[in-house]
Amino acid sequence: MASSPDPLEPVRGFMKSRILLTAAELDVFTALHDGPLSAEQLAEKTGTDLRALSRLLDCLVTFGHLAKEDGAYRLTEEGAVFSARHPESVLPMVLHMNHVWDNWHHLTRTVQEGTNAQRKAPTASGPESLKAFIGAMHVVGRNLAREIARSLDLSPYRSLLDIGGGSGTYTIAFLEENPSMRAVLFDLPDVIPMAQERLAQARLLDRVTLVAGDFYNDELPSGCDLALLSAIIHQNSREENRTLFQKIQRALQPEGGLLIRDHIMDSDRTWPAAGALFAINMLANTAGGDTYTFEEVAEDLKWAGFRHVQWIRKGARMDSLVLATS
The missing domain is CATH 1.10.10.10 (Winged helix-like DNA-binding domain superfamily/Winged helix DNA-binding domain)
Structure with missing residues (x-):
């Protein structure tokens, strides 16, 4: 037995x-x-x-x-x-997990109080910690970015706005799969040089415009017909996401698309299991972040003026995709 x-x-x-x-x-x-x-x-x-x-x-x-x-x-x-x-080092992501460990230490008190007053942002220790965080996001995203780019028919779109695009992991994957596409990568001023370096290594710098800014405080570059929010909405509250969706609506061309990659939860919030666990990670590491159900995401997109909201890929990892039309 x-x-x-x-x-x-x-x-x-x-x-x-x-x-x-x-x-x-x-x-x-x-x-x-x-x-x-x-x-x-x-x-x-x-x-x-x-x-x-x-x-x-x-x-x-x-x-x-x-x-x-x-x-x-x-x-x-x-x-x-x-x-x-x-060449395929995961060390940046492991070192990021070391930071996450420190914030998880306060989880019991966080659950009691509803927020982690002791949390420290992964980029709070200066330029080196920001570089490590961006490197970690590249490690966790590089293979999935290629997989997602290959799975999508983006032929109707000509210009990608990668919002919070980091060092260009998804921009690179989308441009490699779509030779006629150009891109605008928008991220913080200290991140743009990292994107420039990686895009140059990929020999794609001539097809990308790099724009520095903060999507919480600044308007977004206009004129693109496809916007990408890759692993962004989980770090925000629903109110912050609604504000961001409105900015994207203003920036996109008419009939443009917004593609969201993230954990998208079922209605009872228990699937995917990785998303339920990641919600705790957001509780420990952010002020208002969470993982959201499709119904919540669709409601917030429609509130901001988007139409035809579709859950086009249901993934058990952070690989669900939602597509909406402006």
Whole structure:
């Protein structure tokens, strides 16, 4: 007879997570990028206590992120992507999760009071934290952006307005799949140089106009026939989204489209499961952010003057798509 699941297993899950976050914060994986090192060598390289680091490394072996042979540790394929030098590195997102960990620490009080008065924005520590956050968003979005771009027929549209477009992850994917399309990428002044660098690497800079601004305080660039809000609405309250939708309505050409990519919840707010969990993440990390049902999103879009609101892709990840017409 099969044994019953251990009810404490999910409770202990934070232990593994904390070990991986600490190893990433200490940059253990990057330190091993060029080849195996002993615990002594790693302790010297990372500036850590030998005994404590050894226990951390041995746990990483049991997780499958490191291998241990003749007293030396080396990266496995699973651990290699945590190195900053891996071409598909996930390290920026892991370091972002380290920040998220700090805000989740106050979750009990947040649920009691309704808001996290102790939260710190991921970009609050200056330019380096902003760069890390934008890098994290690229890590989590790069493969999905390509998948979504390939799944959509955007042939009716000629110009994309990517609002809060970060370093251009979705702009790049959409332009690569639609050779006749041009784009305007709108984001904060400190983000625009990151977008310029990534667009130049993708050899798409000549098809993109970069505009600096703050969509909470500024009007949006006008003249495009398709606007994109990719992973934006969850960080806002419904009131903030309504204001933003109105700005987009004013900026778009007549009959233009607004494409929203985000968690879109079913009416009882329990599907997708990842969206229910992400709602807690927004509770811990934002003033009024949330994940929204299709009915809520449609109501707010129609309030702002949009028509023909459609849930065109129902995704279990943050890959649902809503399309509306201005």
